[in-house]
Structure formats: C-alpha cells, structure tokens
Amino acid sequence: MTTLPGDAPGNNGSAIQALEHLVQQALSGLNTSLTIIGLCGAQGSGKSTLARALKERFDRNGVPTALLSIDDLYRTRVEREMLGRASHPLLRTRGVPGTHDIDLGLGIIASLERGEAAPLPRFDKAADDRLPDSAWEEAAPGTRLLLLEGWCVGARPQSEADLASPVNQLEREEDAEGIWRHFVNSALAGSYQALFARIDRLVFLAAPSFDVVLRWRNEQEEELRGRAPSPGVMSGKEIARFIQHYERLTRHMLDDLPRWADMVIELAEDRSVIAIRNRGGLL
Structure with missing residues (x-):
C-alpha cells in the first residue's frame, strides 16, 4: 500500500512538513495570483498521497487549494486509438508524453489565474478512459494554490544521442526504428514545456532506482483491485509490460531532476525518507 513519506532519521521533520514550508515560502514570496507547485516521482512513489495531504493542510489553513494530476489529462481512449x-501503435497506451491533453491543462491554469472557477477532469484508470464531464470536480473561484502532480511533471527532453539505443524489450521489439520514442521526446520538448514552465516550485520524489518501480506499481494495482474490481485492472505480467513504456523517461528523470529541482526527497525501497534536499543542500 502506498504510504505517506514520513520522518527520516537525521532530517529536521517529515517530508510533508518540509514541503509545507516550501509552499508557504512560495506563497509569501511570489507576486502571482496563483502559485503552482509541481510534484513528480516514479509510479508508486507516494506523490499522490503527499499531494492530498498537502491540499488538506492548506485548505484547513484558509488557502484555497486545487489538486490536478497530469494523469487526469490523459487523452480519451478513442483519441489514443486514433493517435496509435x-x-x-504504442501511443494507444496511456502514460508517456503525447498521450495527454496539454491544452486542457493550460486552459485550467489560465482560468485559475483569472480568479475563475475551473472544472478539473478525472480519469478512470480501471476503465482506461476519461470520466464524463458530470463526474469532474471543480476548483473554486479564487483558488490560490494549485498542486500539479504526476510521474513526468517537470521532465525535460532527452538528447538525440540518448534516443539511439532501446532501453528494454518493449523498445527493441516494438519500436526498433525509434519512431515512438522520438515522437514522445518531441511532444515533451513542445507543449509539455509550456505547461511545466508555469510551475513555480518543483519537488521530486526520487526512487532509489528504476528497479523498485515494478514492485511499487504492483502495489498500486492491488489497491485498484481492492477498491473497484474491474477487468481493466492489470495482472502482474501486464504491469511488467506497462511500466516499460515509462522506463526510458523515468531513468532520465532520476539522473536529471536531482540537479535542478527545487526540492528532492530521496526515498528508500520502502518509501521511507532518506534525505530531503533543496537547492541549498540538506534540510
């Protein structure tokens, strides 16, 4: 089960407390109508749990807060079929850059910056499709803080040289010519950077390595099975193939983001916090 990152030996407080302090500094120091905090990390790293806890704290403190997952911006199944x-064909599978409706996300931010209410889309992962508009939530007028969380939030594109060799079986067998990974990288270099440029502070939950992601993702799927049994919930074999879609960019982020994210929360294999660092060093 995904747990909230808690107290780490040798650190001054928990991940949620350190993050709360970062957000408070951003709210007081930025002359903007809307402060946007990006939360990113590999699948199963606890970013959604952390974002929900953070929203609850700031709502209680009287700061109108909205939560948007980049997962909720996934294109519909029909749209991804057309894209595939x-x-x-690999673009039929949700997840990688190019399978999100980035214009929808930018429109939400623009509405919130104007002080307006904004409908927040919701995606049903078990059904692998976006929920109808009637099931969407709404960010209230005057929202002051937006938490944008997701596995690839803040990611930067790879170099052409890095795209040359496949990183796993999926790429070797189903993207031998590199068409899919070049498409994904081009999408990431385009409209995704326009979305990520709106982020005021970026927080990265750093897994110890990509190797732990399969176990974390299996735990996520177990939660889905427990909440809503559905033929759309994946088996262990399906999960192993599914995360190969994410492997290239996840590995790139593990190497790239710790050098420039505003805060890095280093996690152990059990998701306990090893260290919390900002650009100035350890907290």
Missing part, C-alpha cells in the same frame, strides 16, 4: 493508428 496515425503515429505509432
């Missing part, structure tokens, strides 16, 4: 036929 037009560009590459």
Whole structure:
C-alpha cells in the first residue's frame, strides 16, 4: 500500500512538513495570483498521497487549494486509438508524453489565474478512459494554490544521442526504428514545456532506482483491485509490460531532476525518507 513519506532519521521533520514550508515560502514570496507547485516521482512513489495531504493542510489553513494530476489529462481512449493508428501503435497506451491533453491543462491554469472557477477532469484508470464531464470536480473561484502532480511533471527532453539505443524489450521489439520514442521526446520538448514552465516550485520524489518501480506499481494495482474490481485492472505480467513504456523517461528523470529541482526527497525501497534536499543542500 502506498504510504505517506514520513520522518527520516537525521532530517529536521517529515517530508510533508518540509514541503509545507516550501509552499508557504512560495506563497509569501511570489507576486502571482496563483502559485503552482509541481510534484513528480516514479509510479508508486507516494506523490499522490503527499499531494492530498498537502491540499488538506492548506485548505484547513484558509488557502484555497486545487489538486490536478497530469494523469487526469490523459487523452480519451478513442483519441489514443486514433493517435496509435496515425503515429505509432504504442501511443494507444496511456502514460508517456503525447498521450495527454496539454491544452486542457493550460486552459485550467489560465482560468485559475483569472480568479475563475475551473472544472478539473478525472480519469478512470480501471476503465482506461476519461470520466464524463458530470463526474469532474471543480476548483473554486479564487483558488490560490494549485498542486500539479504526476510521474513526468517537470521532465525535460532527452538528447538525440540518448534516443539511439532501446532501453528494454518493449523498445527493441516494438519500436526498433525509434519512431515512438522520438515522437514522445518531441511532444515533451513542445507543449509539455509550456505547461511545466508555469510551475513555480518543483519537488521530486526520487526512487532509489528504476528497479523498485515494478514492485511499487504492483502495489498500486492491488489497491485498484481492492477498491473497484474491474477487468481493466492489470495482472502482474501486464504491469511488467506497462511500466516499460515509462522506463526510458523515468531513468532520465532520476539522473536529471536531482540537479535542478527545487526540492528532492530521496526515498528508500520502502518509501521511507532518506534525505530531503533543496537547492541549498540538506534540510
């Protein structure tokens, strides 16, 4: 089960407390109508749990707060089927850059910056499709803080040289010519950077390595099975293939983001916090 990162030996307080302090500094120091905090990390790292806890704290403190997952911006199943036929079959699978409706996310931010209410889309992972508008939540007028969380939030594109060699079986067998990974990288270099540029502070939950992600993702799927049994919930074999779609960019982020994210929360294999660092060093 995904747990909230808690107290780490040798650190001054918990991850949620350190993050709360970062957000408070951003709210008081930025002359903007809307402060946007990005939370990113590999699948199962606890970012959604952390974001929900943070929202609850700031709501209680009288700061109108909205929570948006980049997962809720996934294109509909029909849209991804069309994308898969037009560009590459692997784009039928949700997750990588190019499978999100970034214009939808930018529109939400623009509405919130104007002080307006904004509908927040919701995606049903078990059904692998976006929920109808009637099931969406709404960010209230005057929202002051937006928490944008997701596995690839803040990611930067790779170099052409880095795209040359496949990183796993999926890429070797189903993207031998590199069409899919070049499409994903181009999407990431385009509209995704326009979205990520709106982030005021970026927090990265750093897994110890990519190798632990399969176990974390299996634990997530167990939670889905427990909440809503559905034929859309994946088996262990399906999960192992699924996370190969994420492997390239996850490995790149583990190497790239710790050098420039505003805060890095280093996690052990059990998700306990090893260290919390900001650009000035250890907290």
